[in-house]
Amino acid sequence: MPVSTASTPDTPLPRRSRRIRAYALTGGRTGTRYQLLVETLISVPRYDPALSDTLMPESRSLYERARVRCSVAELSVGLDLPLGVVRVLLGDLAAQGAVFVHPTAHAYHHDTDVLERILDGLKRLPA
């Protein structure tokens, strides 16, 4: 199934900026039902080349790059796409099951074990 990008914008784009085009790719949407924090890790659990072929170039780049687990922020830097665009496109990919959205430490904030593991990890870092 091709990635859903809602409808194409009705009005012509005022400027031919690459960044404006990037937002056009999201159908003007700026939100996603997934909470994709800048540090949220993204993986591709089962890579499917046939699926990759159906994706728009930007979504395909995200899909390909996330084959090596990567944070939302690193995807934004690596592909030079604004965070807002990365979030919307990743939300679409997650909704169709193409990518896995890892939980972040905050999902476990009721559980002090995670904080203690982080504290322990910091204390073990070579100085």
Place this chain on the structure above:
Amino acid sequence: MGSSGSPPEGDLLTISAKIVVAGGFGVGKTTFVGAVSEVPPMSNEAWMTEAGQGVDDLPPGTKSTTTVAMDFGRITLRQDLLLYLFGTPGQARFWFLWDDLSRGALGAVVLVDTSRIDESFAAINYFENDSELPFVVALNQFEGKPVHDLDEVRDALALDPAVPLVTCDARDRASTIATLTELVGHTLSLAVLSGPAGRELAVGTPHA
């Protein structure tokens, strides 16, 4: 990457955490992140914002899009646990982006430069009044700088006695690690105090 094209077993269990490194312009945020990050600090023009959303003076009828850079680094604490450090945009008109960066963070380190303490007033104000994040204030004190008495600095910053105040050298790896350790210890002590009835935010799951 394996020839199967699938991630290694257990990789999907890896989680990430985030600490925000804040402070005014030129107080050493990027230096701090660079001293401890295992990769050179990464940066790009991550946010697009309509100028005028802040305090820009633009002629009436003009619209202009500004991009704001995001700076960050990464530390692998364990094979399945990554810690990201994000520096905040320095300019005061980008407070609304601080909300984006702060969401889900373990806490914040507010850096203060002894020679320009006033640069960090706004950041301290933000974390005291506009954010729920635990934070510590770290006096970036490196060689050749006058050594300040911490109590005097606390007074000058009008800092709440409950907020830890430490000194650090943002260029020094061991010193930045000690500062991060101080913050996570502070966060942990608050988490133990507040218990499971604390803040709630479902992350990583659809909230339809």
